[in-house]
Amino acid sequence: MTQEMNSGHAVAIAFHDLTLGYEGHPAVHHLDGEIEKGALLAICGPNGAGKSTLLKSISGALSPLSGSLSAPRRRDIAYLPQAADIDTSFPITVLDVVAMGLWTQCGPFRAISGRRLEEVRGAVSAVGLNGFEDRVISTLSGGQLQRMLFARLLIQDASVVLLDEPFAAIDANTSADLLALIARWHDEQRTVLVVSHDLDLVRDHFPQTLLLAREQVARGKTSDVLTTPNLARARSRAEAFDRGAAVCARAA
Numbered sequence: 001m002t003q004e005m006n007s008g009h010a011v012a013i014a015f016h017d018l019t020l021g022y023e024g025h026p027a028v029h030h031l032d033g034e035i036e037k038g039a040l041l042a043i044c045g046p047n048g049a050g051k052s053t054l055l056k057s058i059s060g061a062l063s064p065l066s067g068s069l070s071a072p073r074r075r076d077i078a079y080l081p082q083a084a085d086i087d088t089s090f091p092i093t094v095l096d097v098v099a100m101g102l103w104t105q106c107g108p109f110r111a112i113s114g115r116r117l118e119e120v121r122g123a124v125s126a127v128g129l130n131g132f133e134d135r136v137i138s139t140l141s142g143g144q145l146q147r148m149l150f151a152r153l154l155i156q157d158a159s160v161v162l163l164d165e166p167f168a169a170i171d172a173n174t175s176a177d178l179l180a181l182i183a184r185w186h187d188e189q190r191t192v193l194v195v196s197h198d199l200d201l202v203r204d205h206f207p208q209t210l211l212l213a214r215e216q217v218a219r220g221k222t223s224d225v226l227t228t229p230n231l232a233r234a235r236s237r238a239e240a241f242d243r244g245a246a247v248c249a250r251a252a
């Protein structure tokens with residue numbers, strides 16, 4: 001049964017007193033709330049605020065320390081980690097990486113042919129990488145690599161798309177093309193969550209924002225969330241954080 005929010009909208013992702021962390025050490029505390037289906041939500045906050053941790057948890061890669069998280073099953077989620085988490089030294093071609101987006105539908109290591117191969121080629125073309133199909137990925141520029149990873153997300157055809165700093169170290173042209181793909185996913189009623197430090201870009205392209213600093217500082221309409229007082233609160237909470245704390249202060 002589809003959950004509904006008070007507003008009558010269907011819920012894509014819900015948190016209830018959710019605390020996330022590593023080896024028992026909390027990184028994000030006591031998140032409550034719901035993200036509606038079809039939302040286009042930016043996640044902002046200082047370094048170490050817990051933005052990547054939250055995406056990892058929604059993707060299913062990290063279990064909660066406490067509380068609960070309700071999200072679609074893994075095959076309905078397309079997740080792009082931060083560039084630093086991606087090993088580009090593996091000797092594999094652009095076409096093969098994009099085809100991996102079909103694994104959830106076809107299973108891994110299956111030869112792709114016919115209609116499926118056309119879909120993969122279509123995705124490579126949609127991100128502006130025509131002619132790069134047989135290039136080994138270690139030879140791509142940062143922008144080309146990000147375009148390739150977006151092509152893989154396109155192929156996944158997931159209802160929820162999670163992007164961790166997709167615009168970091170990307171030029172204006174590439175950012176504009178990737179933003180157009182994000183707008184397309186939004187038009188298709190997919191739920192899209194994007195971590196970004198670029199507040200101008202967020203103000204221009206994201207209707208909703210979650211501001212994090214180890215806990216929720218604010219969430220809602222972007223213009224209501226990215227205010228000077230909220231950003232100052234986020235900074236001071238991040239600076240006040242005790243990195244050595246073993247347990248959650250509120251739970252203790």
Ligand SMILES: Nc1ncnc2c1ncn2[C@@H]1O[C@H](COP(=O)(O)OP(=O)(O)OP(=O)(O)O)[C@@H](O)[C@H]1O
Nearest residue numbers: 022023026027045046047048049050051052053054
């Ligand atoms: N694998 C890990 N093991 C232990 N601690 C971790 C791990 N990954 C992240 N952390 C810690 O969790 C906290 C939140 O990190 P996270 O990467 O989620 O922050 P972020 O908001 O994405 O930061 P940034 O903007 O710098 O990418 C940080 O204190 C970080 O050191």
